[in-house]
Amino acid sequence: MSSMIPRRSIDALRKQADVTIDLFGMETILFIPTNAEDVESLDAYVRPTDMEYEKYTTKVFIKWNPSMYRLKNLGLYVEDELAILVKLPRQCTNVKTQELVTVDIIPASYLRVPIEYVPSNFQKYSEFELVDAAVGKMHDAAIYGYWKAVPRRNVEPDIREVIE
Numbered sequence: 503m504s505s506m507i508p509r510r511s512i513d514a515l516r517k518q519a520d521v522t523i524d525l526f527g528m529e530t531i532l533f534i535p536t537n538a539e540d541v542e543s544l545d546a547y548v549r550p551t552d553m554e555y556e557k558y559t560t561k562v563f564i565k566w567n568p569s570m571y572r573l574k575n576l577g578l579y580v581e582d583e584l585a586i587l588v589k590l591p592r593q594c595t596n597v598k599t600q601e602l603v604t605v606d607i608i609p610a611s612y613l614r615v616p617i618e619y620v621p622s623n624f625q626k627y628s629e630f631e632l633v634d635a636a637v638g639k640m641h642d643a644a645i646y647g648y649w650k651a652v653p654r655r656n657v658e659p660d661i662r663e664v665i666e
Contacts, residue, residue, distance in 0.1 A: 520591045527561030531614040532594055534558065534605060558594035558605060562613065564651075565589075566621050576636035578650050584623065586630060588613065590647040607647055609633055612654050627653040 533555035565572075565587040573585055594605050612631040620628060636648035 516592055520593060523561050523563060523589065523591045527563050527591075528615070528619050530560060530562050530616070531597075532558040532560050532562075532590070532605075532607075532611065533614070534607060534611045553610065555611075557597040558603075559597060560591060560594040562591075563589040564615070564619070566624070573636075573650075576648055578634060578636050586624075586651040587636065588630070588632065588649045588651045590649060592647065607632060607635075607649065609635075613651065624653060629654040631655075 535553045536556050537554045568585060568587040573579070573587070576587070578585065578587075590607060592604055593602050595602050609632060612629050614629050617625075617628050630651040631654040632649040632651050634650040636650055
């Protein structure tokens, strides 16, 4: 007998995980790059303003100070940096179309978190870049999207978003 989890079980667990995040998560805005391949050729000269993003609303769990044991268990090894662990659902609401869609999150995506949820040691930041996918046990990777996040570099705000 195989130790693989049946597809129907994974779908049921994903749905349950999304319900839990929807009930207890914090509302954030998720930005996923749409031109990552085009910008990749700039290599070291890429700036955050070179990226174009698709905007989604979603709820997430953020663990601001995870233990080193938890990070190592997820395959993340950090030295002296402050790590942030983000648990994301598989589906988000597209801001333009207001449709619930399944998203593929990639590195260089970022979250805009309401400032009232940010702890004091990160108080001057409200945007956090997703830099590394955390893969723990295989069944967790199939159900949740765990990511390591870091404070995003200061970027000039887009005037259209300031007006909104």
